Amino acid sequence: MRPGAEAVLITRPALDVKVTAIPVADAAFAQDLLQGLPIGEAVERTLTRHSGFDFGRALAGLCSLGAFSQAVLP
Secondary structure (H helix, E strand, O other): OOOOOOEEEEEOHHHOOEEEEEOHHHHHHHHHHHOOOOHHHHHHHHHHHOOOOOHHHHHHHHHHOOOOOOOOOO
16 A cells, blocks of 8 residues: 555444454455455464554454355365
């Protein structure tokens, strides 16, 4: 992302569209997960691009916003 760029997450819980501003690092992490990367690899990639990335906060925040509908186990 460009310097100064912002990220938003668009979710649709119960048919209501929600637009929520999220940290750029969280957006990068979510994008990696949604592209199918394993969680550990997504965390490592995000940390290399965003040194202040807080995995626990990001995961809790994304889950509470309804960013994920399922988990796929190997």
